[in-house]
Amino acid sequence: MFGTVFVLAIRSIRRHLLRSFLTILGIVIGVAAVVAMVTLGKATTSAVQQQISALGTNVLQIRPGQGFGRGGGGPRPPDFDPEDVTAIEQQVAGVTAVAPQASTTATAIYEGANWSTTVQGTTNGIFTVQPWPLAQGRIWTPAEEQAGKSVCIIGNTVRQNLFRGGEAVGHRMRIGNISCDVIGVLSTRGQAGFGGDQDDTVVMPIKAVQRRFTGSRDIRLMMVGVDQAYSTTVVQAAISDLLRERRNIAGGKQDDFNIFDTKQISDTLTGTTTLLTRIVAAVAAISLVVGGIGIMNIMLVSVTERTREIGIRLAIGAVANEVLMQFLVEAVVLSMLGGLVGLALAQLVILAATPLMQVPWTFDPTINMVAFAISAIIGVVFGFFPARRAAALNPIDALRHE
């Protein structure tokens, strides 16, 4: 019996191509929307995670002041000093390295080319804290660091603009008022997640930057690497206690510094994008349901329009179940067809949108299968009512129907 009704359903769909197409349009759009939204949402989430993991996953950033920015009124809290760095490195368990940072902007000059860039003073610890390998050359030695030698490691953007893409290591360039030896080139990192070119930088030993540029021992930022085996929360608390003690903050008072956990940011952002993906997918799912109602609508009209046909079928010996199955199978075949077309459309949308959104192209088999299954289920659910109505027709009345 199933073979029979399947043949009948296919014939009926083929005979009314335009109507069939209009019927499935809702499902097509619904499925395409759900699949495209979920896939793009997941791609965005993974892109955000990727960008954040470039900062280093187990990294604490410590700055003076409360939260982002300078905060309200009152005296500006003091910056950190090199003793703070040593104290954290030596007294807090689970710390792999502490990289202090002092930065400024300066113009770099090499053979007539000049380029304004960021100069970051730090220690070798930065290369432990952040996964940012060198493309060429070497990092400075502890002796060079201790002496505050004028050596620099340059980012790729600086290399492109100053050395025109040529050899940089071993050459001497001017930066601000001093000259320095280029000892290394950083590997390309690309755009930062929130604007700005991460490769547009010159890294030098912090003592050199403090002495030649900022003129003080102040440290604005400390990057602390945390051992994988330790919880960042525990390490954060330990650092907080240590700094409060060193900065003489009384029991009831608030911290005058803040510790930022990149893992926390990562989790928050991932949570946000996941939530947004769910909301958009939910909206898309509603359109899928609306598509199902569209199928029911057309099928009901079709039952009325084909009343006489149903009468003929009943008269020549179709049992009620066969008529019911024919209309049900017709609805299911239609909605599954809509599901397939929707999946194809979704792939096109994803292909077109990924370069615009700057997220990687991905294919998620689960959502594709789920969306397709839902389209079939919609066919059954919304096709059943019209099919039952068709099967319940009285053959005599159906034959007389004009």
Added chain:
Amino acid sequence: MPDPLISLRNITKVFGTGPTAFQALKGVDLDIAAGDFIAVMGPSGSGKSTTMNILGCLDVPTGGTFLFRGHHVETLDRDQRALLRRKYLGFVFQGFNLLSRTSALENVELPLLYRGDDRKARRDAGMAALDKVGLANWWDHTPAELSGGQQQRVAIARAIVTRPDVLLADEPTGNLDSERSVEIMELLSGLNREGITVLMVTHEPDMAAFARTVVHFKDGLVERINANHHEREAVSV
């Protein structure tokens, strides 16, 4: 005399309930012998269509007994009656009632599809039936591409493709001109000679003249039954 193929005893039919109830049949008795060609006549409202619907197992009587090949039909449920129609009955309607946008062959094959025949069997039987009504060359035409007479012949092919015992025709010539009408009647007569029992409702005496037996209905009862052998010979040229 052998047992009749169909036997109606005291068949009544009431439409509606309460004060608006209408008694369409008031106790119809009718025996139909296998191989007969019966024309049912009578003014509208006389109960002839209701009787045909009951005989065609499309409707059930309110009271009385309906024997088909000695089996009670009045107690069958909806699906059992559908299966009985599928196996033993063929229908031809006044309005042809072919599926639109569907080729003549697919229309004719439809009853076989419900019977579960395979593709080849359907095609062979369908073509044979079309050949019988003289439309084998028109098998791929849709009803819109066929004349009224041709459409009715496709409908007859559809009715006989299952080799039914009984062919029920409800005013089969009602929508056709007299020339086409005679063609259809000759076709039905030929099928009858091959052994199919034909039951036909008509209000045209010219068409009734083709039948062996004419049953007249009046006021929900059988008024009289005439046999007319010689008339049929005279008319069919």
